[in-house]
Amino acid sequence: xxxxxxxxxxxxxxxxxxxxxxxxxxxxxxxxxxxxxxxxxxxxxxxxxxxxxxxxxxxxxxxxxxxxxxxxxxxxxxxxxxxxxxxxxxxxxxxxxxxxxxxxxxxxxxxxxxxxxxxxxxxxxxx
Numbered sequence: 001x002x003x004x005x006x007x008x009x010x011x012x013x014x015x016x017x018x019x020x021x022x023x024x025x026x027x028x029x030x031x032x033x034x035x036x037x038x039x040x041x042x043x044x045x046x047x048x049x050x051x052x053x054x055x056x057x058x059x060x061x062x063x064x065x066x067x068x069x070x071x072x073x074x075x076x077x078x079x080x081x082x083x084x085x086x087x088x089x090x091x092x093x094x095x096x097x098x099x100x101x102x103x104x105x106x107x108x109x110x111x112x113x114x115x116x117x118x119x120x121x122x123x124x125x126x127x
Contacts, residue, residue, distance in 0.1 A: 016059060045103075053103075053107030053108050057073065074112070078104060085101060
């Protein structure tokens with residue numbers, strides 16, 4: 001596991017930034033397409049939210065390793081989740097969902113717990 005973490009952290013942060021912002025864009029697009037066009041519609045919605053935000057947190061952690069604290073990352077991702085819900089409210093085929101926001105928070109929390117356990121978070125010693 002340590003070798004995998006070292007390999008991921010050896011990749012330039014600029015590469016991870018491109019992947020992170022691509023991930024944000026992809027998440028927004030997937031959240032706004034009609035359900036009939038969603039290729040992941042067979043997966044539970046709350047599970048998708050939790051997994052998406054776990055991956056987004058991994059990407060933001062690798063994209064901005066020198067940040068020192070994880071609080072602004074979690075806050076920023078939660079704000080993005082609320083933004084998605086507000087955008088969905090503007091469509092005719094989605095609704096604002098507090099449950100989705102909670103699922104986003106669960107994904108963020110799970111990532112923090114897992115990454116603290118394996119020592120992935122760059123600022124984990126100060127958390």
